[in-house]
Amino acid sequence: MGMNGVLRPGHAQIRVLDLEEGVKFYRDVLGLLEMGRDKSGRVYFKAWDERDHNSIVIRQADRAGIDFFAFKVANKATLEKLDSDLRAYGVPTERIPAGEMLETGERVRFKIPSGHLIELYAEKTDVGNGLGLLNPEAWNANAEKGIAPIRLDHCLLYGPDIEKNVALFNEVLGFYLVEHVVLEDNKTDLAVWLSTSIKAHDIAFVRHPEPGMLHHISFLLESWERVLRAADLMSMNRVSIDIGPTRHGVTRGTTIYAFDPSGNRFETFCGGYQSYPDHKPIKWTMDEVGRGVFYHDRVLNETFLSVVT
Amino acid sequence: MGMNGVLRPGHAQIRVLDLEEGVKFYRDVLGLLEMGRDKSGRVYFKAWDERDHNSIVIRQADRAGIDFFAFKVANKATLEKLDSDLRAYGVPTERIPAGEMLETGERVRFKIPSGHLIELYAEKTDVGNGLGLLNPEAWNANAEKGIAPIRLDHCLLYGPDIEKNVALFNEVLGFYLVEHVVLEDNKTDLAVWLSTSIKAHDIAFVRHPEPGMLHHISFLLESWERVLRAADLMSMNRVSIDIGPTRHGVTRGTTIYAFDPSGNRFETFCGGYQSYPDHKPIKWTMDEVGRGVFYHDRVLNETFLSVVT
């Protein structure tokens, strides 16, 4: 919910190598709710506490990775204004008609310098979180089906020219820099965490030669104890864990990185401080980046900079 | 951090009956950091993770209660615009010069229909949270001195005409309604929770005949286990606990209500869902309001509607 009207990460479309294996994973292990399938065969999911119809869409493909990552904006006027601002900034945009995705309005799509497709949209059907709007209970059984994150939280994308991403997200979309890792030259950013809200990150980028790569999509859990439960469920389901449970130095969040059956990394995390645009960014240097990323191990694991989809 | 540029609750000035007793409580029991005293004798505190110089100011007076509650706005231009918008809305405003409060810039003060003084300001000295901006640790010893909340989070104020407060906060300041309790007539709000961010509340009001009253100021904790620790520390320090540890149905937060030595209620709480302005408000009716306020007891305790300062 930034001052330019970008509310939050709204949906991500993920490529999986085997659709039914993917459905089984996202529904039964990660514990998202399966919300529907469209004519092209894509399967739609939402986290239990999300109110909009979908946040994760998977489609079968020969190569894992992310097709696009989208943000919901405040309303249609905001969508029009941001589209216009993007074009004025020199970014070509494309309109995806309402209904191309289930229960989702018109989307404005554009490619950012790191090679990723980003979308904005203003409308997605409010299906509620299952608790109702009148005298609701605090949670329901869906909160304990599988890992059951509360919501899609953010993503970390790898690609070139991330300083141009920062400029675009800041100047046009109103995001602000929360933390960054600076290379040995003390001026080039290796990694940046950006927010359009009071979350410590709504999107993050790492500099990488190959464009358009996915490091992870991230799901929010309620507590450190839910992080433990998530790790237990990953073990019971023989999910490949990359690292964790542990804490990030960056954002202070507690976390697990793991892989879906197609090799797409995802994160289940909790916590992190509240950030505001008047906060000065936190800087990490290369000699301490290990502690910055993995606060307890204090070294990057071998996969962090190399394994992306 | 709302779309109109109101970032967050910034400071509250609280009246205490005995200043040194108050200092001892806010510093040693609640665990705020004492940041300074001004010529008029007011004592300034901040929570350990806050970066601005102060958030709680106490002054000695014959009667407990709150003098004013303030929001930080994005910048001076926002401050000017909101002042102008308030006047255009018919709300007289007053300028408090920079420096009247320690390390705090010019403030725009106005009275809202419920009889409370609200302030806006754009500048307060960034003193940091003690962790630095370069390769920081996750926390430090201040995080465990006393109850040690992370930050001032919100307040709940009692007074008449709260529907006019809602209109003002919504139309001028950009807040949105997150939850409300409706009286038996199914149209008059008994209580409203408003947000200028993705927090479930930045301010809340309860309808009450006497204007300008304080129900509680609220401080954020990191976890349900920290709520237990807070309750333990309250007992060790013989702090008067109103209720808790428990959960609110409204916002789902976990909570303790307790009283400072002067009888001002405060809350130490954790959790609550992330809210967005496109979420439809949640409504509570009088037959379920007990569960809404105290999710486990499911009845209001005798003090909830009657004890305010």
Added chain:
Amino acid sequence: MGMNGVLRPGHAQIRVLDLEEGVKFYRDVLGLLEMGRDKSGRVYFKAWDERDHNSIVIRQADRAGIDFFAFKVANKATLEKLDSDLRAYGVPTERIPAGEMLETGERVRFKIPSGHLIELYAEKTDVGNGLGLLNPEAWNANAEKGIAPIRLDHCLLYGPDIEKNVALFNEVLGFYLVEHVVLEDNKTDLAVWLSTSIKAHDIAFVRHPEPGMLHHISFLLESWERVLRAADLMSMNRVSIDIGPTRHGVTRGTTIYAFDPSGNRFETFCGGYQSYPDHKPIKWTMDEVGRGVFYHDRVLNETFLSVVT
């Protein structure tokens, strides 16, 4: 697991006013596993992590309360020795034949001075905890069905002559005193907590004029967060909560007291320190007993000394 061979609380038989209502509560809300019914209509349950066939038995009756509370002993030789020791101590014992309770061996039953029936037994069918004995997982779905306590932990019984209970449990059964509340005369115990293990209590007694009364049976949870989850589930199921979540001063455990549909109080608790027989007992005096029982409220609620079944 005391030095006299008394291992642990093994089973309790509880009277309920409506059997099916009771089954629904103990199975679906408390989350015990229904293990079987016998010819007399009694219904048997176990907690998910218990390995023996049953720990809670309910039967329909006109009056709520407890029929008997039993301890498992190390083996049949121990059972014989303790029976003999009881008789030598002047306590008449009765033999209940194997099979009178489902999957349970011969029981030695005796009445203690407070008017309660206590049983000892050496054999109950090991049905396992569902995880198996070969390369087990850490938990399974049963750990999240309802409140799902780990095990039956202890009970608190009300009756007269509790100093004679203490002597009997200490001298014959090998229990030791962990904590006690002393009346204003500084010599008469109002309440005693006794252990046959390193748990802070395996059984407790409160002095009360009416013999044979039940204050509560208690179930162990894994964490303070599971205590919150239990309170939430109680609210969702409209279970009558007596008090909590809170902490006991006595034993330091965190706790909720609530009532089954027949009015029998039960506790879901976590924590408490490890106790050993070489530890000197902790004493509470009447001026601090409120804090001893309810560490946060620091007063007894009105039901603590009066509502028993």
Added chain:
Amino acid sequence: MGMNGVLRPGHAQIRVLDLEEGVKFYRDVLGLLEMGRDKSGRVYFKAWDERDHNSIVIRQADRAGIDFFAFKVANKATLEKLDSDLRAYGVPTERIPAGEMLETGERVRFKIPSGHLIELYAEKTDVGNGLGLLNPEAWNANAEKGIAPIRLDHCLLYGPDIEKNVALFNEVLGFYLVEHVVLEDNKTDLAVWLSTSIKAHDIAFVRHPEPGMLHHISFLLESWERVLRAADLMSMNRVSIDIGPTRHGVTRGTTIYAFDPSGNRFETFCGGYQSYPDHKPIKWTMDEVGRGVFYHDRVLNETFLSVVT
């Protein structure tokens, strides 16, 4: 607190390469209380909630490792009986006079087949846990100084002939087998966990060619959140972490392994199930031992079987 009268792990004497560095670590980082120094220069510590005078003794030496690990027994008669039973079993014993360790009575020392020195003793001065025995608070400031474990819990020792250790601990000392890892021959134990209480382990052994080696001594924490806090404090103090936070499959405990400045591994852990001697042991096979030891990673890290002191 076993049926043969062995109560609990009582003390361990650890060799460190630099005494003052060791003191700084055990006192300021691990957060044990420094209790005294003796004429030979040894430094004594206890965990905050322990009541006896000391549990960890460090002495400076050229080589890290453990000198001896001791169990407190119920009383002097038990000490005499167990000494006699040990000799009858063919185990030579040695008497260490009272006072050789500060505030500690006479000790019976013997070497077990794996090459470790084990001690039994009945007397150590009860200095209390700082909360008093009359109307105590739930904890005090010592519970938050450094990592601040509650107590010394167990140790894991490496050496040959561990099946003979099992026989000795079972037949003479009354310990029982809780879990074990069996080699590919399906009969030789690689690792065994033994209990003299309802803890899942009071001592454990791993088969290893070199006798008398220490894998780790273990300290008990109250919660998974305290495990996170411990990991944070380790990072802040640049303690070398071996692995964790994670969960063990064996015992289900949550854990961190780390190293003191001399390279002695220690564990800060929480949880694990309650075990009883009538429970059948849990068996782990070599194809699943990785998950047994590190439940989330599901592989042994390279140091687990090789790094001992």
